[in-house]
Amino acid sequence: MRLLSITLLCLHAVLAFDYQAKRAKIMRDESLMSIGGQIELTDKESNVNNCLMQHKFQEVDYGFSNPQYYNFSRHFFSYRNIIPKSKAYKIIRDMPKGGALHIHDMGILSPDYLLNITYMENLYVCFEKRDIKLLFANKTPEAKCHTTWQLMSEARNNSRNVTKFDAALRSHFSICVNNPDVIYPSIKEVWDAFMGYFKRVAPMMTYRPVWEQYFYDALEKFRKDNVMYVEVRSVLINLYELDGTAYDQLITAKTYQKAIKRFMKANPDFIGAKIIYAPARNVDRVKLGEYLQLAYRIKADMPEYFAGFDLVGQEDLGNPLVEFLPQLREAAKDLNYFFHAGETNWYGTLTDENLIDAVLLGAKRIGHAYALPKHPSIVKEILENDIGLEVNVISNSVLALVHDVRNHPLSLFIAQGLPVVLSSDDPGIWEADPLTDDFYVAFVGVASRLADLRLLKQLALNSLKYSALGVKEKDLAIAKFGRQWDDFVNNFDCSRYDQ
Numbered sequence: 001m002r003l004l005s006i007t008l009l010c011l012h013a014v015l016a017f018d019y020q021a022k023r024a025k026i027m028r029d030e031s032l033m034s035i036g037g038q039i040e041l042t043d044k045e046s047n048v049n050n051c052l053m054q055h056k057f058q059e060v061d062y063g064f065s066n067p068q069y070y071n072f073s074r075h076f077f078s079y080r081n082i083i084p085k086s087k088a089y090k091i092i093r094d095m096p097k098g099g100a101l102h103i104h105d106m107g108i109l110s111p112d113y114l115l116n117i118t119y120m121e122n123l124y125v126c127f128e129k130r131d132i133k134l135l136f137a138n139k140t141p142e143a144k145c146h147t148t149w150q151l152m153s154e155a156r157n158n159s160r161n162v163t164k165f166d167a168a169l170r171s172h173f174s175i176c177v178n179n180p181d182v183i184y185p186s187i188k189e190v191w192d193a194f195m196g197y198f199k200r201v202a203p204m205m206t207y208r209p210v211w212e213q214y215f216y217d218a219l220e221k222f223r224k225d226n227v228m229y230v231e232v233r234s235v236l237i238n239l240y241e242l243d244g245t246a247y248d249q250l251i252t253a254k255t256y257q258k259a260i261k262r263f264m265k266a267n268p269d270f271i272g273a274k275i276i277y278a279p280a281r282n283v284d285r286v287k288l289g290e291y292l293q294l295a296y297r298i299k300a301d302m303p304e305y306f307a308g309f310d311l312v313g314q315e316d317l318g319n320p321l322v323e324f325l326p327q328l329r330e331a332a333k334d335l336n337y338f339f340h341a342g343e344t345n346w347y348g349t350l351t352d353e354n355l356i357d358a359v360l361l362g363a364k365r366i367g368h369a370y371a372l373p374k375h376p377s378i379v380k381e382i383l384e385n386d387i388g389l390e391v392n393v394i395s396n397s398v399l400a401l402v403h404d405v406r407n408h409p410l411s412l413f414i415a416q417g418l419p420v421v422l423s424s425d426d427p428g429i430w431e432a433d434p435l436t437d438d439f440y441v442a443f444v445g446v447a448s449r450l451a452d453l454r455l456l457k458q459l460a461l462n463s464l465k466y467s468a469l470g471v472k473e474k475d476l477a478i479a480k481f482g483r484q485w486d487d488f489v490n491n492f493d494c495s496r497y498d499q
C-alpha cells in the first residue's frame, strides 16, 4: 500500500514535470517564432536591453494594476504630449531605427513648420466660414474665394493679436483636438478632416521654393529622429511660380532628386531616399493609364530614385485594385508595387479584398494590411513571397480603425513573425515624431510585455531588408546601420535616462 502511494506520487511528479516542460517549450517556440526571436544579444546589447526592459515593465505593470490610468487604451491625442516623459521612449528615440518606408510627403512636418511658411512673402489667404485657402502669387489670385483674397502679411498685421491669429492659423495645419471622441465620432469625420488638410495645404506647399526646401527639412527631421532612410509616397502635384507658371509633374519628382542629392552631400552618414509615385485611387481607368505613363517616365528619367507605384486615398471610398486589373497586370512587369491594401474594418468588402489583389499583382510590400488576420491564405502568401507589411499603428488609431492599440493586429503579426516594417504614415498631421512615437507605441502598447530589444533591432533591420534599395545599396545600408547600432550600444549609459 505504502509502496503504491509512493509510486503514484512519483508518477505525479513526473507528469507535473512533463507538463511544465511542455509549457516551457510552447513559450520558447512562440518566442523563437516572433519577430526578433532568433536574434542573440551581445553582452553590450543585453546591457541596453536590461535598462530598456526595466522601464518598459514599469510602464506596462503600472497599467496592468491601474487600468483606469492606462493611456494606450485611449485616443493618441490624450497622451501624445506626455510620451516624451517616458524613459523607454527616450531610449527608443536615441536608438537607430533604420528606415521609414510608409510616409506621405505632405504629412511629414509639423504644423509649426507650416505656420513658418505663412511668414513668407507673396502668400495670399482667403478666410472662409470655417476654412482657409492659401496661394502664393505676385498679384491677387483669381481663384474662387467666398470672401476676399488678402495678403497674409496684411491680414496678420491687421489682426489685433498676432499670437491669437497664428494659433487660429496653426489649427488648420493639424487634426489634433482636445476632444477627439466628440469631434471625430466615426471614420467619416476624421477622414474629412484629414483630407481637408491636404486640400488646404497643397496650394501653399507646391509653390516651387517651398517644396524644394520642405523635403530637405523633412529628411533633416528624420535624421534627428535617428532614421537614416526614407521611401516617400507622393501624389506629385505640379509645382508653380508666383506668376502662375506650372511645371510638369516630372519636375516635382526631379525636385526630390535634387533635395536628396543635396542632403546626402551634407550628411554622408545618411543612407538615402527614394520616391513612390502614389496618386489618388478614386479615378477611372483612363486616368489610371495617365498615372502609369507618368510612372514610366519617372522610372526612365531617374531610375535610382524611383521605387515604384501605389494608389492612395480612403480605401473604402476609392476604387478597388480589381477595377484596374488589366492595366495593373500589364504594368507589373516594369513597376514595383507598394499598394495600400486592407486599411479597413469592413470584412468581406472590395476594400478588404484589395489584400488579395495586392498579393496577386506581385506587390513588394503592402501598406497597412490591417485586415490581414482575416485572410489566412494571404498570410501564407506573404510568408512564402516575403512581402513586407508596412504597419502604422498611430495612423490606424487616429484614423479610427482601432481605439485601444492592444487590439491592433500588429500584435498578431509580431507573434507570427511576419515581415513587418514600422512606419508613421502622416506624423506631422497628428503632431507625432517622424518615427519614434510609432516605435514606442508599438513596443510598449502593442507588442508582448516580454518583447525586448531583439524585436526593435529586427524591425530596424527589416526596414532595410524590405526597402526598395538595390542589392549593393542594401549591403551598404546595412553596413551603415550596423555602425550606427554599434555606436548606440557601445555608448549606452542607462543612468542618462534616470532623471
Ligand SMILES: *[C@@H]1O[C@H](CO)[C@@H](O)[C@H](O)[C@H]1NC(C)=O
Pocket (backbone or CB within 6 Å): 062, 063, 069, 070, 071, 078, 079, 082
Ligand atoms: C496618462 O496620461 C496622463 C496625461 O494625459 C498622465 O497624467 C498619466 O500619468 C499617464 N498615465 C500613465 C500610466 O503613464
Ligand SMILES: *[C@@H]1O[C@H](CO)[C@@H](O)[C@H](O)[C@H]1NC(C)=O
Pocket (backbone or CB within 6 Å): 110, 112, 113, 116
Ligand atoms: C520657425 O521659424 C523660427 C524663426 O526663423 C525658427 O526659430 C523655428 O525653428 C521655426 N520652426 C520650425 C518648426 O521650423
Ligand SMILES: *[C@@H]1O[C@H](CO)[C@@H](O)[C@H](O)[C@H]1NC(C)=O
Pocket (backbone or CB within 6 Å): 153, 154, 157, 158
Ligand atoms: C500694419 O498696420 C498698421 C495699422 O494697423 C499700418 O499703419 C501699417 O502700415 C501696417 N504695416 C504693414 C507692413 O502692412
Ligand SMILES: *[C@@H]1O[C@H](CO)[C@@H](O)[C@H](O)[C@H]1NC(C)=O
Pocket (backbone or CB within 6 Å): 161, 162, 163, 164, 167
Ligand atoms: C493674445 O491672444 C493670446 C491667445 O489667445 C492671449 O493669451 C493674449 O493674452 C492676447 N494678448 C493680448 C495683448 O490681448
Ligand SMILES: [Zn+2]
Pocket (backbone or CB within 6 Å): 102, 104, 340, 367, 425
Ligand atoms: Zn498611407
